[in-house]
Amino acid sequence: GAGVSQSPSNKVTEKGKDVELRCDPISGHTALYWYRQSLGQGLEFLIYFQGNSAPDKSGLPSDRFSAERTGGSVSTLTIQRTQQEDSAVYLCASSSISGYEQFFGPGTRLTVL
Amino acid sequence: GDSVTQMEGPVTLSEEAFLTINCTYTATGYPSLFWYVQYPGEGLQLLLKATKADDKGSNKGFEATYRKETTSFHLEKGSVQVSDSAVYFCASFSSGSARQLTFGSGTQLTVLP
Numbered sequence: 001g002a003g004v005s006q007s008p009s010n011k012v013t014e015k016g017k018d019v020e021l022r023c024d025p026i027s028g029h030t031a032l033y034w035y036r037q038s039l040g041q042g043l044e045f046l047i048y049f050q051g052n053s054a055p056d057k058s059g060l061p062s063d064r065f066s067a068e069r070t071g072g073s074v075s076t077l078t079i080q081r082t083q084q085e086d087s088a089v090y091l092c093a094s095s096s097i098s099g100y101e102q103f104f105g106p107g108t109r110l111t112v113l
Numbered sequence: 114g115d116s117v118t119q120m121e122g123p124v125t126l127s128e129e130a131f132l133t134i135n136c137t138y139t140a141t142g143y144p145s146l147f148w149y150v151q152y153p154g155e156g157l158q159l160l161l162k163a164t165k166a167d168d169k170g171s172n173k174g175f176e177a178t179y180r181k182e183t184t185s186f187h188l189e190k191g192s193v194q195v196s197d198s199a200v201y202f203c204a205s206f207s208s209g210s211a212r213q214l215t216f217g218s219g220t221q222l223t224v225l226p
Binding site (some may be wrong): 031104 | 145147149155157158159162164184202206208212213214215216217218219
């Protein structure tokens, strides 16, 4: 397993439901990032983890969004009470401790009906 | 914060034509600069990078030179192929407290046979 993996690849949900998106980074990468790609907004930074800590949560669009990382590896992005404007592709990336070269997963396409 | 301005698309070229996609950045300090490519239905892939002024990144026939004096990182290829059709994103990374990639809006390239 060389690359960053994300699951599910596609998620369709109804407005108001909660969703969990998972990211499995490259083994040994200490930094993990979440981004969102949507029409009209381009690529937006959401949150960054170094180990299990999130020193930068500045990009989370509202308090309905939260993320955690356990064991310095897998991360989960949770969106509560989903809204139609949450529809987007959610991308995860990881990097080594130097941080500047990020490797991206294939993304999770979220559709909120 | 950092910002990246990228040439608007879409760009349509004939095979073997010369490609330039303009990218300029604003940042405090000296960021690392990247070009990422997104092929249809796929995730973001790092195409090339440069970490300091006058560095030239190159890969798969694409090149970009980090120009501090013009704060630019334009992407060029001498002879494009149909397989180069994709969306290209310019990005900057500053290793300060805000450890995130800042992306341009993306440029859709279509190469016709």
